[in-house]
Amino acid sequence: MYITDLTHFLDEKGAIAPMPAPARRLAEFLGRVVAAASAPATMDEAGECHCNKCRKGIVVTEIASDDAIEWFCERCGHEGRISNWRRSFWDLSALPNKR
Numbered sequence: 001m002y003i004t005d006l007t008h009f010l011d012e013k014g015a016i017a018p019m020p021a022p023a024r025r026l027a028e029f030l031g032r033v034v035a036a037a038s039a040p041a042t043m044d045e046a047g048e049c050h051c052n053k054c055r056k057g058i059v060v061t062e063i064a065s066d067d068a069i070e071w072f073c074e075r076c077g078h079e080g081r082i083s084n085w086r087r088s089f090w091d092l093s094a095l096p097n098k099r
């Protein structure tokens with residue numbers, strides 16, 4: 001299981017910090033997971049995220065009781081948790097839920 005603290009990937013403005021390409025790809029994947037988990041249900045396009053391991057599975061997300069995002073790939077079983085994601089660039093939970 002990947003246990004990640006999103007702030008480790010970010011600069012002081014909340015964007016992805018300069019880092020080597022593999023780490024950056026992981027950070028971008030985690031950002032998509034955060035967007036998928038935090039987006040209002042009306043934002044369908046943000047609600048799907050493909051697995052970064054098998055690249056075919058859809059990652060299922062859930063916000064746990066301790067506010068971490070738990071994610072899981074239905075296809076290959078790749079899974080992880082993301083903490084400290086609130087108010088990051090990808091946190092969509094503050095967007096209005098109604099159009």
Ligand SMILES: [Zn+2]
Pocket residue numbers: 051052053054055056057073074075076077078
């Ligand atoms: Zn997968």
